Amino acid sequence: MATYVPVPWVSPLLYAAVLVGGLYYTVAGLAPGPGPPLWRPAGFAAGLAALAALETVERRTAPVRACLPMLARAGLIAGVVALDESGLAQALFVLLPFTAYFVYGRGLALALAALCVAGLLTGYVLTEPGWHRDVERLSDLLMLCAGLVLTLSMAAVAVGEQRGRRALERYAAQVAELSAAAERNRLARDIHDSLAHHLTAVSVQLQIASEFRVLQPDSAQRAVDEARLSVKRALGDVRQSVRALRDEEPHRPLTALLTGLARDGEARPHVTVQVDGTEDGYGPAELTALYRAAQEGLTNARRHAQASRVTVAVVLTADAARLVVSDDGHGFTPDGAATGFGLIGMRERVRLVGGSVHIDSGPGQGTRLTVTVPRGHREEGVT
Numbered sequence: 001m002a003t004y005v006p007v008p009w010v011s012p013l014l015y016a017a018v019l020v021g022g023l024y025y026t027v028a029g030l031a032p033g034p035g036p037p038l039w040r041p042a043g044f045a046a047g048l049a050a051l052a053a054l055e056t057v058e059r060r061t062a063p064v065r066a067c068l069p070m071l072a073r074a075g076l077i078a079g080v081v082a083l084d085e086s087g088l089a090q091a092l093f094v095l096l097p098f099t100a101y102f103v104y105g106r107g108l109a110l111a112l113a114a115l116c117v118a119g120l121l122t123g124y125v126l127t128e129p130g131w132h133r134d135v136e137r138l139s140d141l142l143m144l145c146a147g148l149v150l151t152l153s154m155a156a157v158a159v160g161e162q163r164g165r166r167a168l169e170r171y172a173a174q175v176a177e178l179s180a181a182a183e184r185n186r187l188a189r190d191i192h193d194s195l196a197h198h199l200t201a202v203s204v205q206l207q208i209a210s211e212f213r214v215l216q217p218d219s220a221q222r223a224v225d226e227a228r229l230s231v232k233r234a235l236g237d238v239r240q241s242v243r244a245l246r247d248e249e250p251h252r253p254l255t256a257l258l259t260g261l262a263r264d265g266e267a268r269p270h271v272t273v274q275v276d277g278t279e280d281g282y283g284p285a286e287l288t289a290l291y292r293a294a295q296e297g298l299t300n301a302r303r304h305a306q307a308s309r310v311t312v313a314v315v316l317t318a319d320a321a322r323l324v325v326s327d328d329g330h331g332f333t334p335d336g337a338a339t340g341f342g343l344i345g346m347r348e349r350v351r352l353v354g355g356s357v358h359i360d361s362g363p364g365q366g367t368r369l370t371v372t373v374p375r376g377h378r379e380e381g382v383t
Contacts, residue, residue, distance in 0.1 A: 305329020
């Protein structure tokens with residue numbers, strides 16, 4: 001069971017009230033008969049000071065589930081009650097179940113409360129014949145019961161508040177951890193979707209340059225120039241990612257992004273882009289998901305499918321956006337390639353904006369990638 005911290009001001013306030021009331025009772029001579037010897041009020045005040053010191057020591061150290069502090073408090077309270085002429089010190093007994101509620105839990109606190117009432121009744125039976133007909137004694141018993149109820153209720157509320165605060169702290173830590181993991185996944189997707197795309201284009205172009213450097217030097221030089229251009233674009237994507245991390249990323253229209261994607265690696269394959277509809281109502285997350293999906297489809301067409309033609313078509317309606325990337329490449333078995341990081345990252349990105357991904361392909365049949373993203377949707381969808 002977790003240990004909670006008692007409300008710090010309750011005990012000192014009660015000690016002060018009992019001290020003032022007990023000393024006033026003695027100084028004002030309210031006790032019947034001759035006044036008590038001097039050592040009695042001095043011991044009474046010293047006992048209260050010892051209780052206050054015990055509270056201070058417990059607050060400055062980590063709460064522990066040990067019997068010694070509770071026994072010491074019970075012994076000091078019993079001594080103060082025995083030395084008190086006014087009888088006000090009996091109210092201190094409520095502190096035993098109050099403190100126990102925080103350290104040991106509700107069960108032991110209720111047991112101590114019952115023990116306090118039983119102890120007071122036992123004292124009356126042994127020392128006060130006819131106490132049940134004494135209004136003052138009945139009033140003291142009633143006040144003790146009321147004090148126990150109030151202090152236990154306060155302890156229950158305080159423990160509930162502390163338990164809720166600790167749970168909130170745990171949830172905050174979990175949210176921070178999940179946010180960090182989500183950010184790592186987002187960065188991984190961005191790196192794959194941007195750098196991997198350009199590096200694939202560089203690899204293809206350098207391969208062309210290597211194959212034609214002797215027979216067709218001009219074609220090899222054009223491939224090298226295109227590779228250099230792809231590297232420049234990769235550096236631009238890196239700078240754009242850095243700006244995004246610093247919240248400085250400017251929003252670019254989807255049409256412009258896809259047009260730039262079509263110009264990347266013009267020699268192979270030939271890319272056709274068509275965008276219908278308006279981007280109004282679509283947030284950066286939805287548009288980015290569409291762009292990255294198109295980029296992933298084109299990267300796969302270059303890297304794996306050896307396609308000669310790729311078509312990128314986007315239809316933006318009032319309800320949803322639909323992206324279709326189709327190529328005339330070798331094709332593949334979607335189930336067998338679903339574990340690739342690019343496809344996994346694309347599915348994650350689309351799912352985060354409530355969209356869906358469908359891949360229609362087969363060996364020798366080309367590939368058709370369809371991505372649907374709802375307009376203005378922010379909840380996770382089913383892929």
